[in-house]
Amino acid sequence: MSELFVGLMSGTSLDGVDGVLADISGTRLAVLAYGSAPLSQALTEELLALNSPGPNELHRAALAANALVRVYAHLVANLLDQAGIKHTEVNAIGAHGQTVRHQPQAFDGTGYTLQLNNPALLAELTGIEVVADFRSRDVAAGGQGAPLVPAFHQSVFGRLGETVATLNIGGISNLTVLGPKMTDDVLGFDCGPGNALMDAWCRQHLGQAFDADGTWAAAGRVHVDLLAALLEEPYFDQPAPKSTGRDLFNPIWLARKLERFTSVAPVDVQATLTELTASACAVCVKRYGFESKNLIVCGGGAFNTHLMNRLQAHLPSLQVDSSQAHGLHPLQVEAAAFAWLARKTVRRETSSLEAVTGAQGARVLGGIYPA
Known part of the structure; x- marks a missing residue:
């Protein structure tokens, strides 16, 4: 039935x-x-x-x-x-x-x-x-x-005898690490910003809801000092379990961080924000999901080719691919x-x-x- x-x-x-x-x-x-x-x-x-x-x-x-x-x-x-x-x-x-x-x-x-x-x-x-x-x-x-979905991730992506890492990139990014026993050895938490800051910056400067395929970010250059300043946010160093949202990662937070970097071109800010998401997620995967052979990505971020490429660059020992390849469309x-x-x-x-x-x-x- x-x-x-x-x-x-x-x-x-x-x-x-x-x-x-x-x-x-x-x-x-x-x-x-x-x-x-x-x-x-x-x-x-x-x-x-x-x-x-x-x-x-x-x-x-x-x-x-x-x-x-x-x-x-x-x-x-x-x-x-x-x-x-x-x-x-x-x-x-x-x-x-x-x-x-x-x-x-x-x-x-x-x-x-x-x-x-x-x-x-x-x-x-x-x-x-x-x-x-x-x-x-x-x-x-x-x-x-939060996050609420790790138990569901275990039911659809878990594999007996393997560690599996699943990354959801919506407005906020969250990581699930599924242990090999298929019982309750599951870890999940919010890594930090996903698309939220990239989308906000894109709306502000291009009048578009999002950076389609990451094309705008790919045209820019990562500003190393700005990226370092963004990564100084204490949330990134907090241990799991932890969760966050727009209460923290919002345009006001970004504007405050940009006060010392007024000469950075908007396209380079977009490139740096994309790198922020990729690097923050990669650090979490390396710390908690290092035994996994795959990183299964879902959410809107799975359609951002530039972001997916940056994740793969940060995680050369893992296969980074969309959840579509594992039986469920990212959206x-x-x-x-x-x-x-x-x-x-x-x-x-x-x-x-x-x-x-x-x-x-x-x-x-x-x-x-x-x-």
Whole structure:
């Protein structure tokens, strides 16, 4: 009997929403339909703005969440049409929401994480049970609440007897190292910026959402002193488990770092930001995933040829390739993960990993909103 779940993901890169309809009834997840939906410029700008303090935040955040959920609902309808599936046949939707603040363990020892979402509205619009708010329980248990996908990576990319390194490059980059025992020997954490700084700089200077194929960065030269200044950020030296987001790696952070480098050409800044992502990720792989023969890359960064080339240059002993070569399209991985996580929640199964988040133990993640 089929177990059908929808997974929805709108990541820190803010390049749209990815969605999958997956059958998770067998030993392997099977993607039945995949789609993506763009965010309007107005919604993108509002979500970016809500990453920082501003006026009337509660009102604006509530309306932005409603607007985001309407995009979600439209994408769900498209997935069902594509697969010829009725909404009554779907067990649940896993909807992560849009992270706008991530401050685990901060301020009062517990901290918080905030994903804009309105799962009640999504259940109302789709007629399907919704699972949301995946991070909060782990944070309440003393964890980072991120990354959430290493357990899923183990289920789809793990290989008995081999160490496997998986790198997701969205707005933020995160590394998963899967041990050879296929049990709970899994490590995962955020390396630092992924596409977030590159995309912001590209929007500022080219008016484009991202540096397609890394062409602009490839035309520039890495500014060694600027790169060294960027890598002075204390986060890079923190041990795992750790997590980060736009709270730290944002245009304000970059502007502050650039104050001493006003003469650096914009194209060279882009080249340096790309090198920052590549080098920060490579350092993490060398430290934690050195036994792996492959680095499996997913997320939007997998389509940045220049970035992929730089990763390969930093990691000559590994084969750096896209998750497509390992059975799952790079833009489907995180959405599929939230379909998988939703199934775990519905079945009341734990899906967090203590070694990944630093929580007091594995927890059942997410809240359920019945249809």
